[in-house]
Amino acid sequence: MQYGICNLSIIPLRIEPNDASEMVSQLLFGEHFKVLESRKKWSKIRIAFDNYEGWIDNKQYEEITEEIYDEIRNSKNCFTGELIDFATDENKNFSMITMGSSLPFFKNQNLLINNSKFHYEGQIFNTKLPKESIVEIAFKYINSPYLWGGKTPFGIDCSGLTQMVYKLCGYNLLRDASQQATQGEVLSFIEESEPGDLAFFDNNEGIITHVGIIMKDNYIIHAHGKVRIDMIDHSGIFNLDDQKHTHKLRVIKKII
Template identity: 65%
Template sequence: MISQLLFGEHFTIIDKQKNWSKIKLAFDDYEGFIDNKQYVEIPEETYYNLNNNAVFYSGEIIDFITNTKNELTTIPLGSNLPFYNVNKLQINSTYYLYEGSVLSEKKDKNEILNIAFTYLNSPFLWGGKTPFGIDCSGFTQMVYKMCGYPLYRDAKQQATQGEVLSFIEESEPGDLAFFDDDEGIITHVGIILNDYNIIHVHGKVRVDTLDHSGIFNSDLQKHTHKLRVIKKII
């Protein structure tokens, strides 16, 4: 698994085979394969309307929507709510009712931290994007996405966005810190907090200390990630 599609996300089909389709996500242009049983096709006009309409996301860690037959569909935090209007959403001719909290529009920078802490202690899952399993760049992408700011999917891609800061002292809570491996390839990302702390995914979503060398893990009593660059997105 390289990533996850959450409920309501739309994409183009690049190549449809017997059981699997290669797709490209509208949100971040990420490509991968999806089981043909796990999506419904929509008209091209609907696809472009979704691109141009206001975006709404579910704000509950876990909730459900119901269709007109009272069938339940479980949706995790950050799921898209297509054509949302007064507790109702629509996919093709099917209408759904959703009564949970909704996130929309751009948020202030301090809201990034509030949403980030919603994921605290979520387990690590390679390619994951939900509170039930998430990776480092999936975490930063989802948090920024729900605040109204698009990030690419992978850490090394996200590192190409925003403004470079020369020192930790120049950073603000909500900025991103990137870390590289022994070959200089960026492999990790986290969100800077107050007082030289960072929230990131290492085994789980956790808070550790950030210094000029990188991330110091108090449980292991050692540095686990080597700091490469700090970027200001907002």
């Protein structure tokens, strides 16, 4: 088994091994993974954080040993909290990094990417935050454009938003909305929900395709065109701009 780590700001994770293939997720700076299959130009990987699989360009990561992989996995998580910032290596080269990037072996504002030492002075998240922090953190992504497979303030999808917000608060969610819907405890009514709970929505075939974070007073924050705030009722999401329902409610889950 081979192992790797993302040493660039953001790299696409694709469904097939070619540049024109659909991007299904992203790797952010500092994220580590297993290499499941290696080809001349592409590698199929499984991300350690959520076990999500896809293909990445071999030019866009560094190999690490199994020992380093295990050390990262067993060390305390630390994530960047600035919308965008930079880490500086020992040669004073900048690496731009976005919110939610990983900082392996972070101590005294220093971190290690494989054998390279970096310095980072920005805000960090490294503890479990109370449930009321979830909506507060979600507001950091407000007006971020929708991007299928995206995980950053410069482009994010609905389940990327929920996963990244929970990640910064110290909790693990799976990657896709349908996967996240398997987690947590079912709530019977909206009235039972609290800010920070997740609402899931399905299509005409009954497949869960959308997720958002419930706020107080029957509002919801979700990624639809952009990260936005709308109303939620027993039918689903009521778009305040278009004055119509856009998503059909399937289930509400209490994750924490």
